[in-house]
Amino acid sequence: MGGRADQSCTEEVMMSEFQSWRRIGRYIDQRPGLKRFLDRILCPLERISKGAVFDCRMCGQCVLHSTGMVCPMTCPKKLRNGPCGGVRLDGKCEVLPKVQCVWVTAYARSQRLFWPHEIHDLRPPVDWSLRGTSSWVNALTGRDQIASGCVAEPHSALQVLNRNGHSA
Numbered sequence: 344m345g346g347r348a349d350q351s352c353t354e355e356v357m358m359s360e361f362q363s364w365r366r367i368g369r370y371i372d373q374r375p376g377l378k379r380f381l382d383r384i385l386c387p388l389e390r391i392s393k394g395a396v397f398d399c400r401m402c403g404q405c406v407l408h409s410t411g412m413v414c415p416m417t418c419p420k421k422l423r424n425g426p427c428g429g430v431r432l433d434g435k436c437e438v439l440p441k442v443q444c445v446w447v448t449a450y451a452r453s454q455r456l457f458w459p460h461e462i463h464d465l466r467p468p469v470d471w472s473l474r475g476t477s478s479w480v481n482a483l484t485g486r487d488q489i490a491s492g493c494v495a496e497p498h499s500a501l502q503v504l505n506r507n508g509h510s511a
């Protein structure tokens with residue numbers, strides 16, 4: 344009983360925080376000058392910090408959270424959902440045979456995180472118009488949420504399996 348009350352209280356706090364961030368995002372989004380200014384100061388910070396840690400390629404729509412904290416843009420094919428059909432039996436890349444497949448690494452690392460199921464999320468294709476902009480600003484303003492043809496279900500590869508009577 345207490346547990347459920349705690350959970351709904353936590354959810355309420357999270358929702359109100361989310362709405363506050365959304366309000367800030369909308370405020371920024373309606374001011375192109377402010378958005379450009381934030382992009383200008385945050386882009387170098389993001390490039391340096393995430394470049395050093397994740398080899399970030401500044402796609403402007405970060406999905407690290409759902410890819411085991413492995414940047415999918417380091418895949419030679421730039422796949423947002425992988426691996427492709429060409430991954431070798433030893434887990435190496437089809438294009439770069441000496442290199443471990445980015446998606447093999449992403450899957451392994453995702454299973455060590457607290458949200459292992461997110462690797463199965465179906466991520467929309469890259470919106471190349473956001474390339475070189477700050478994914479932090481884009482997440483705040485919702486610019487990275489622009490519909491790209493993947494808004495309808497299924498949202499996860501697991502949903503596809505379950506629907507077809509297979510279990511993961």
Ligand code: SF4
Binds near residue numbers: 393397400415
């Ligand atoms: S997904 Fe995009 S923003 Fe995130 S680390 Fe990779 S290139 Fe950078």
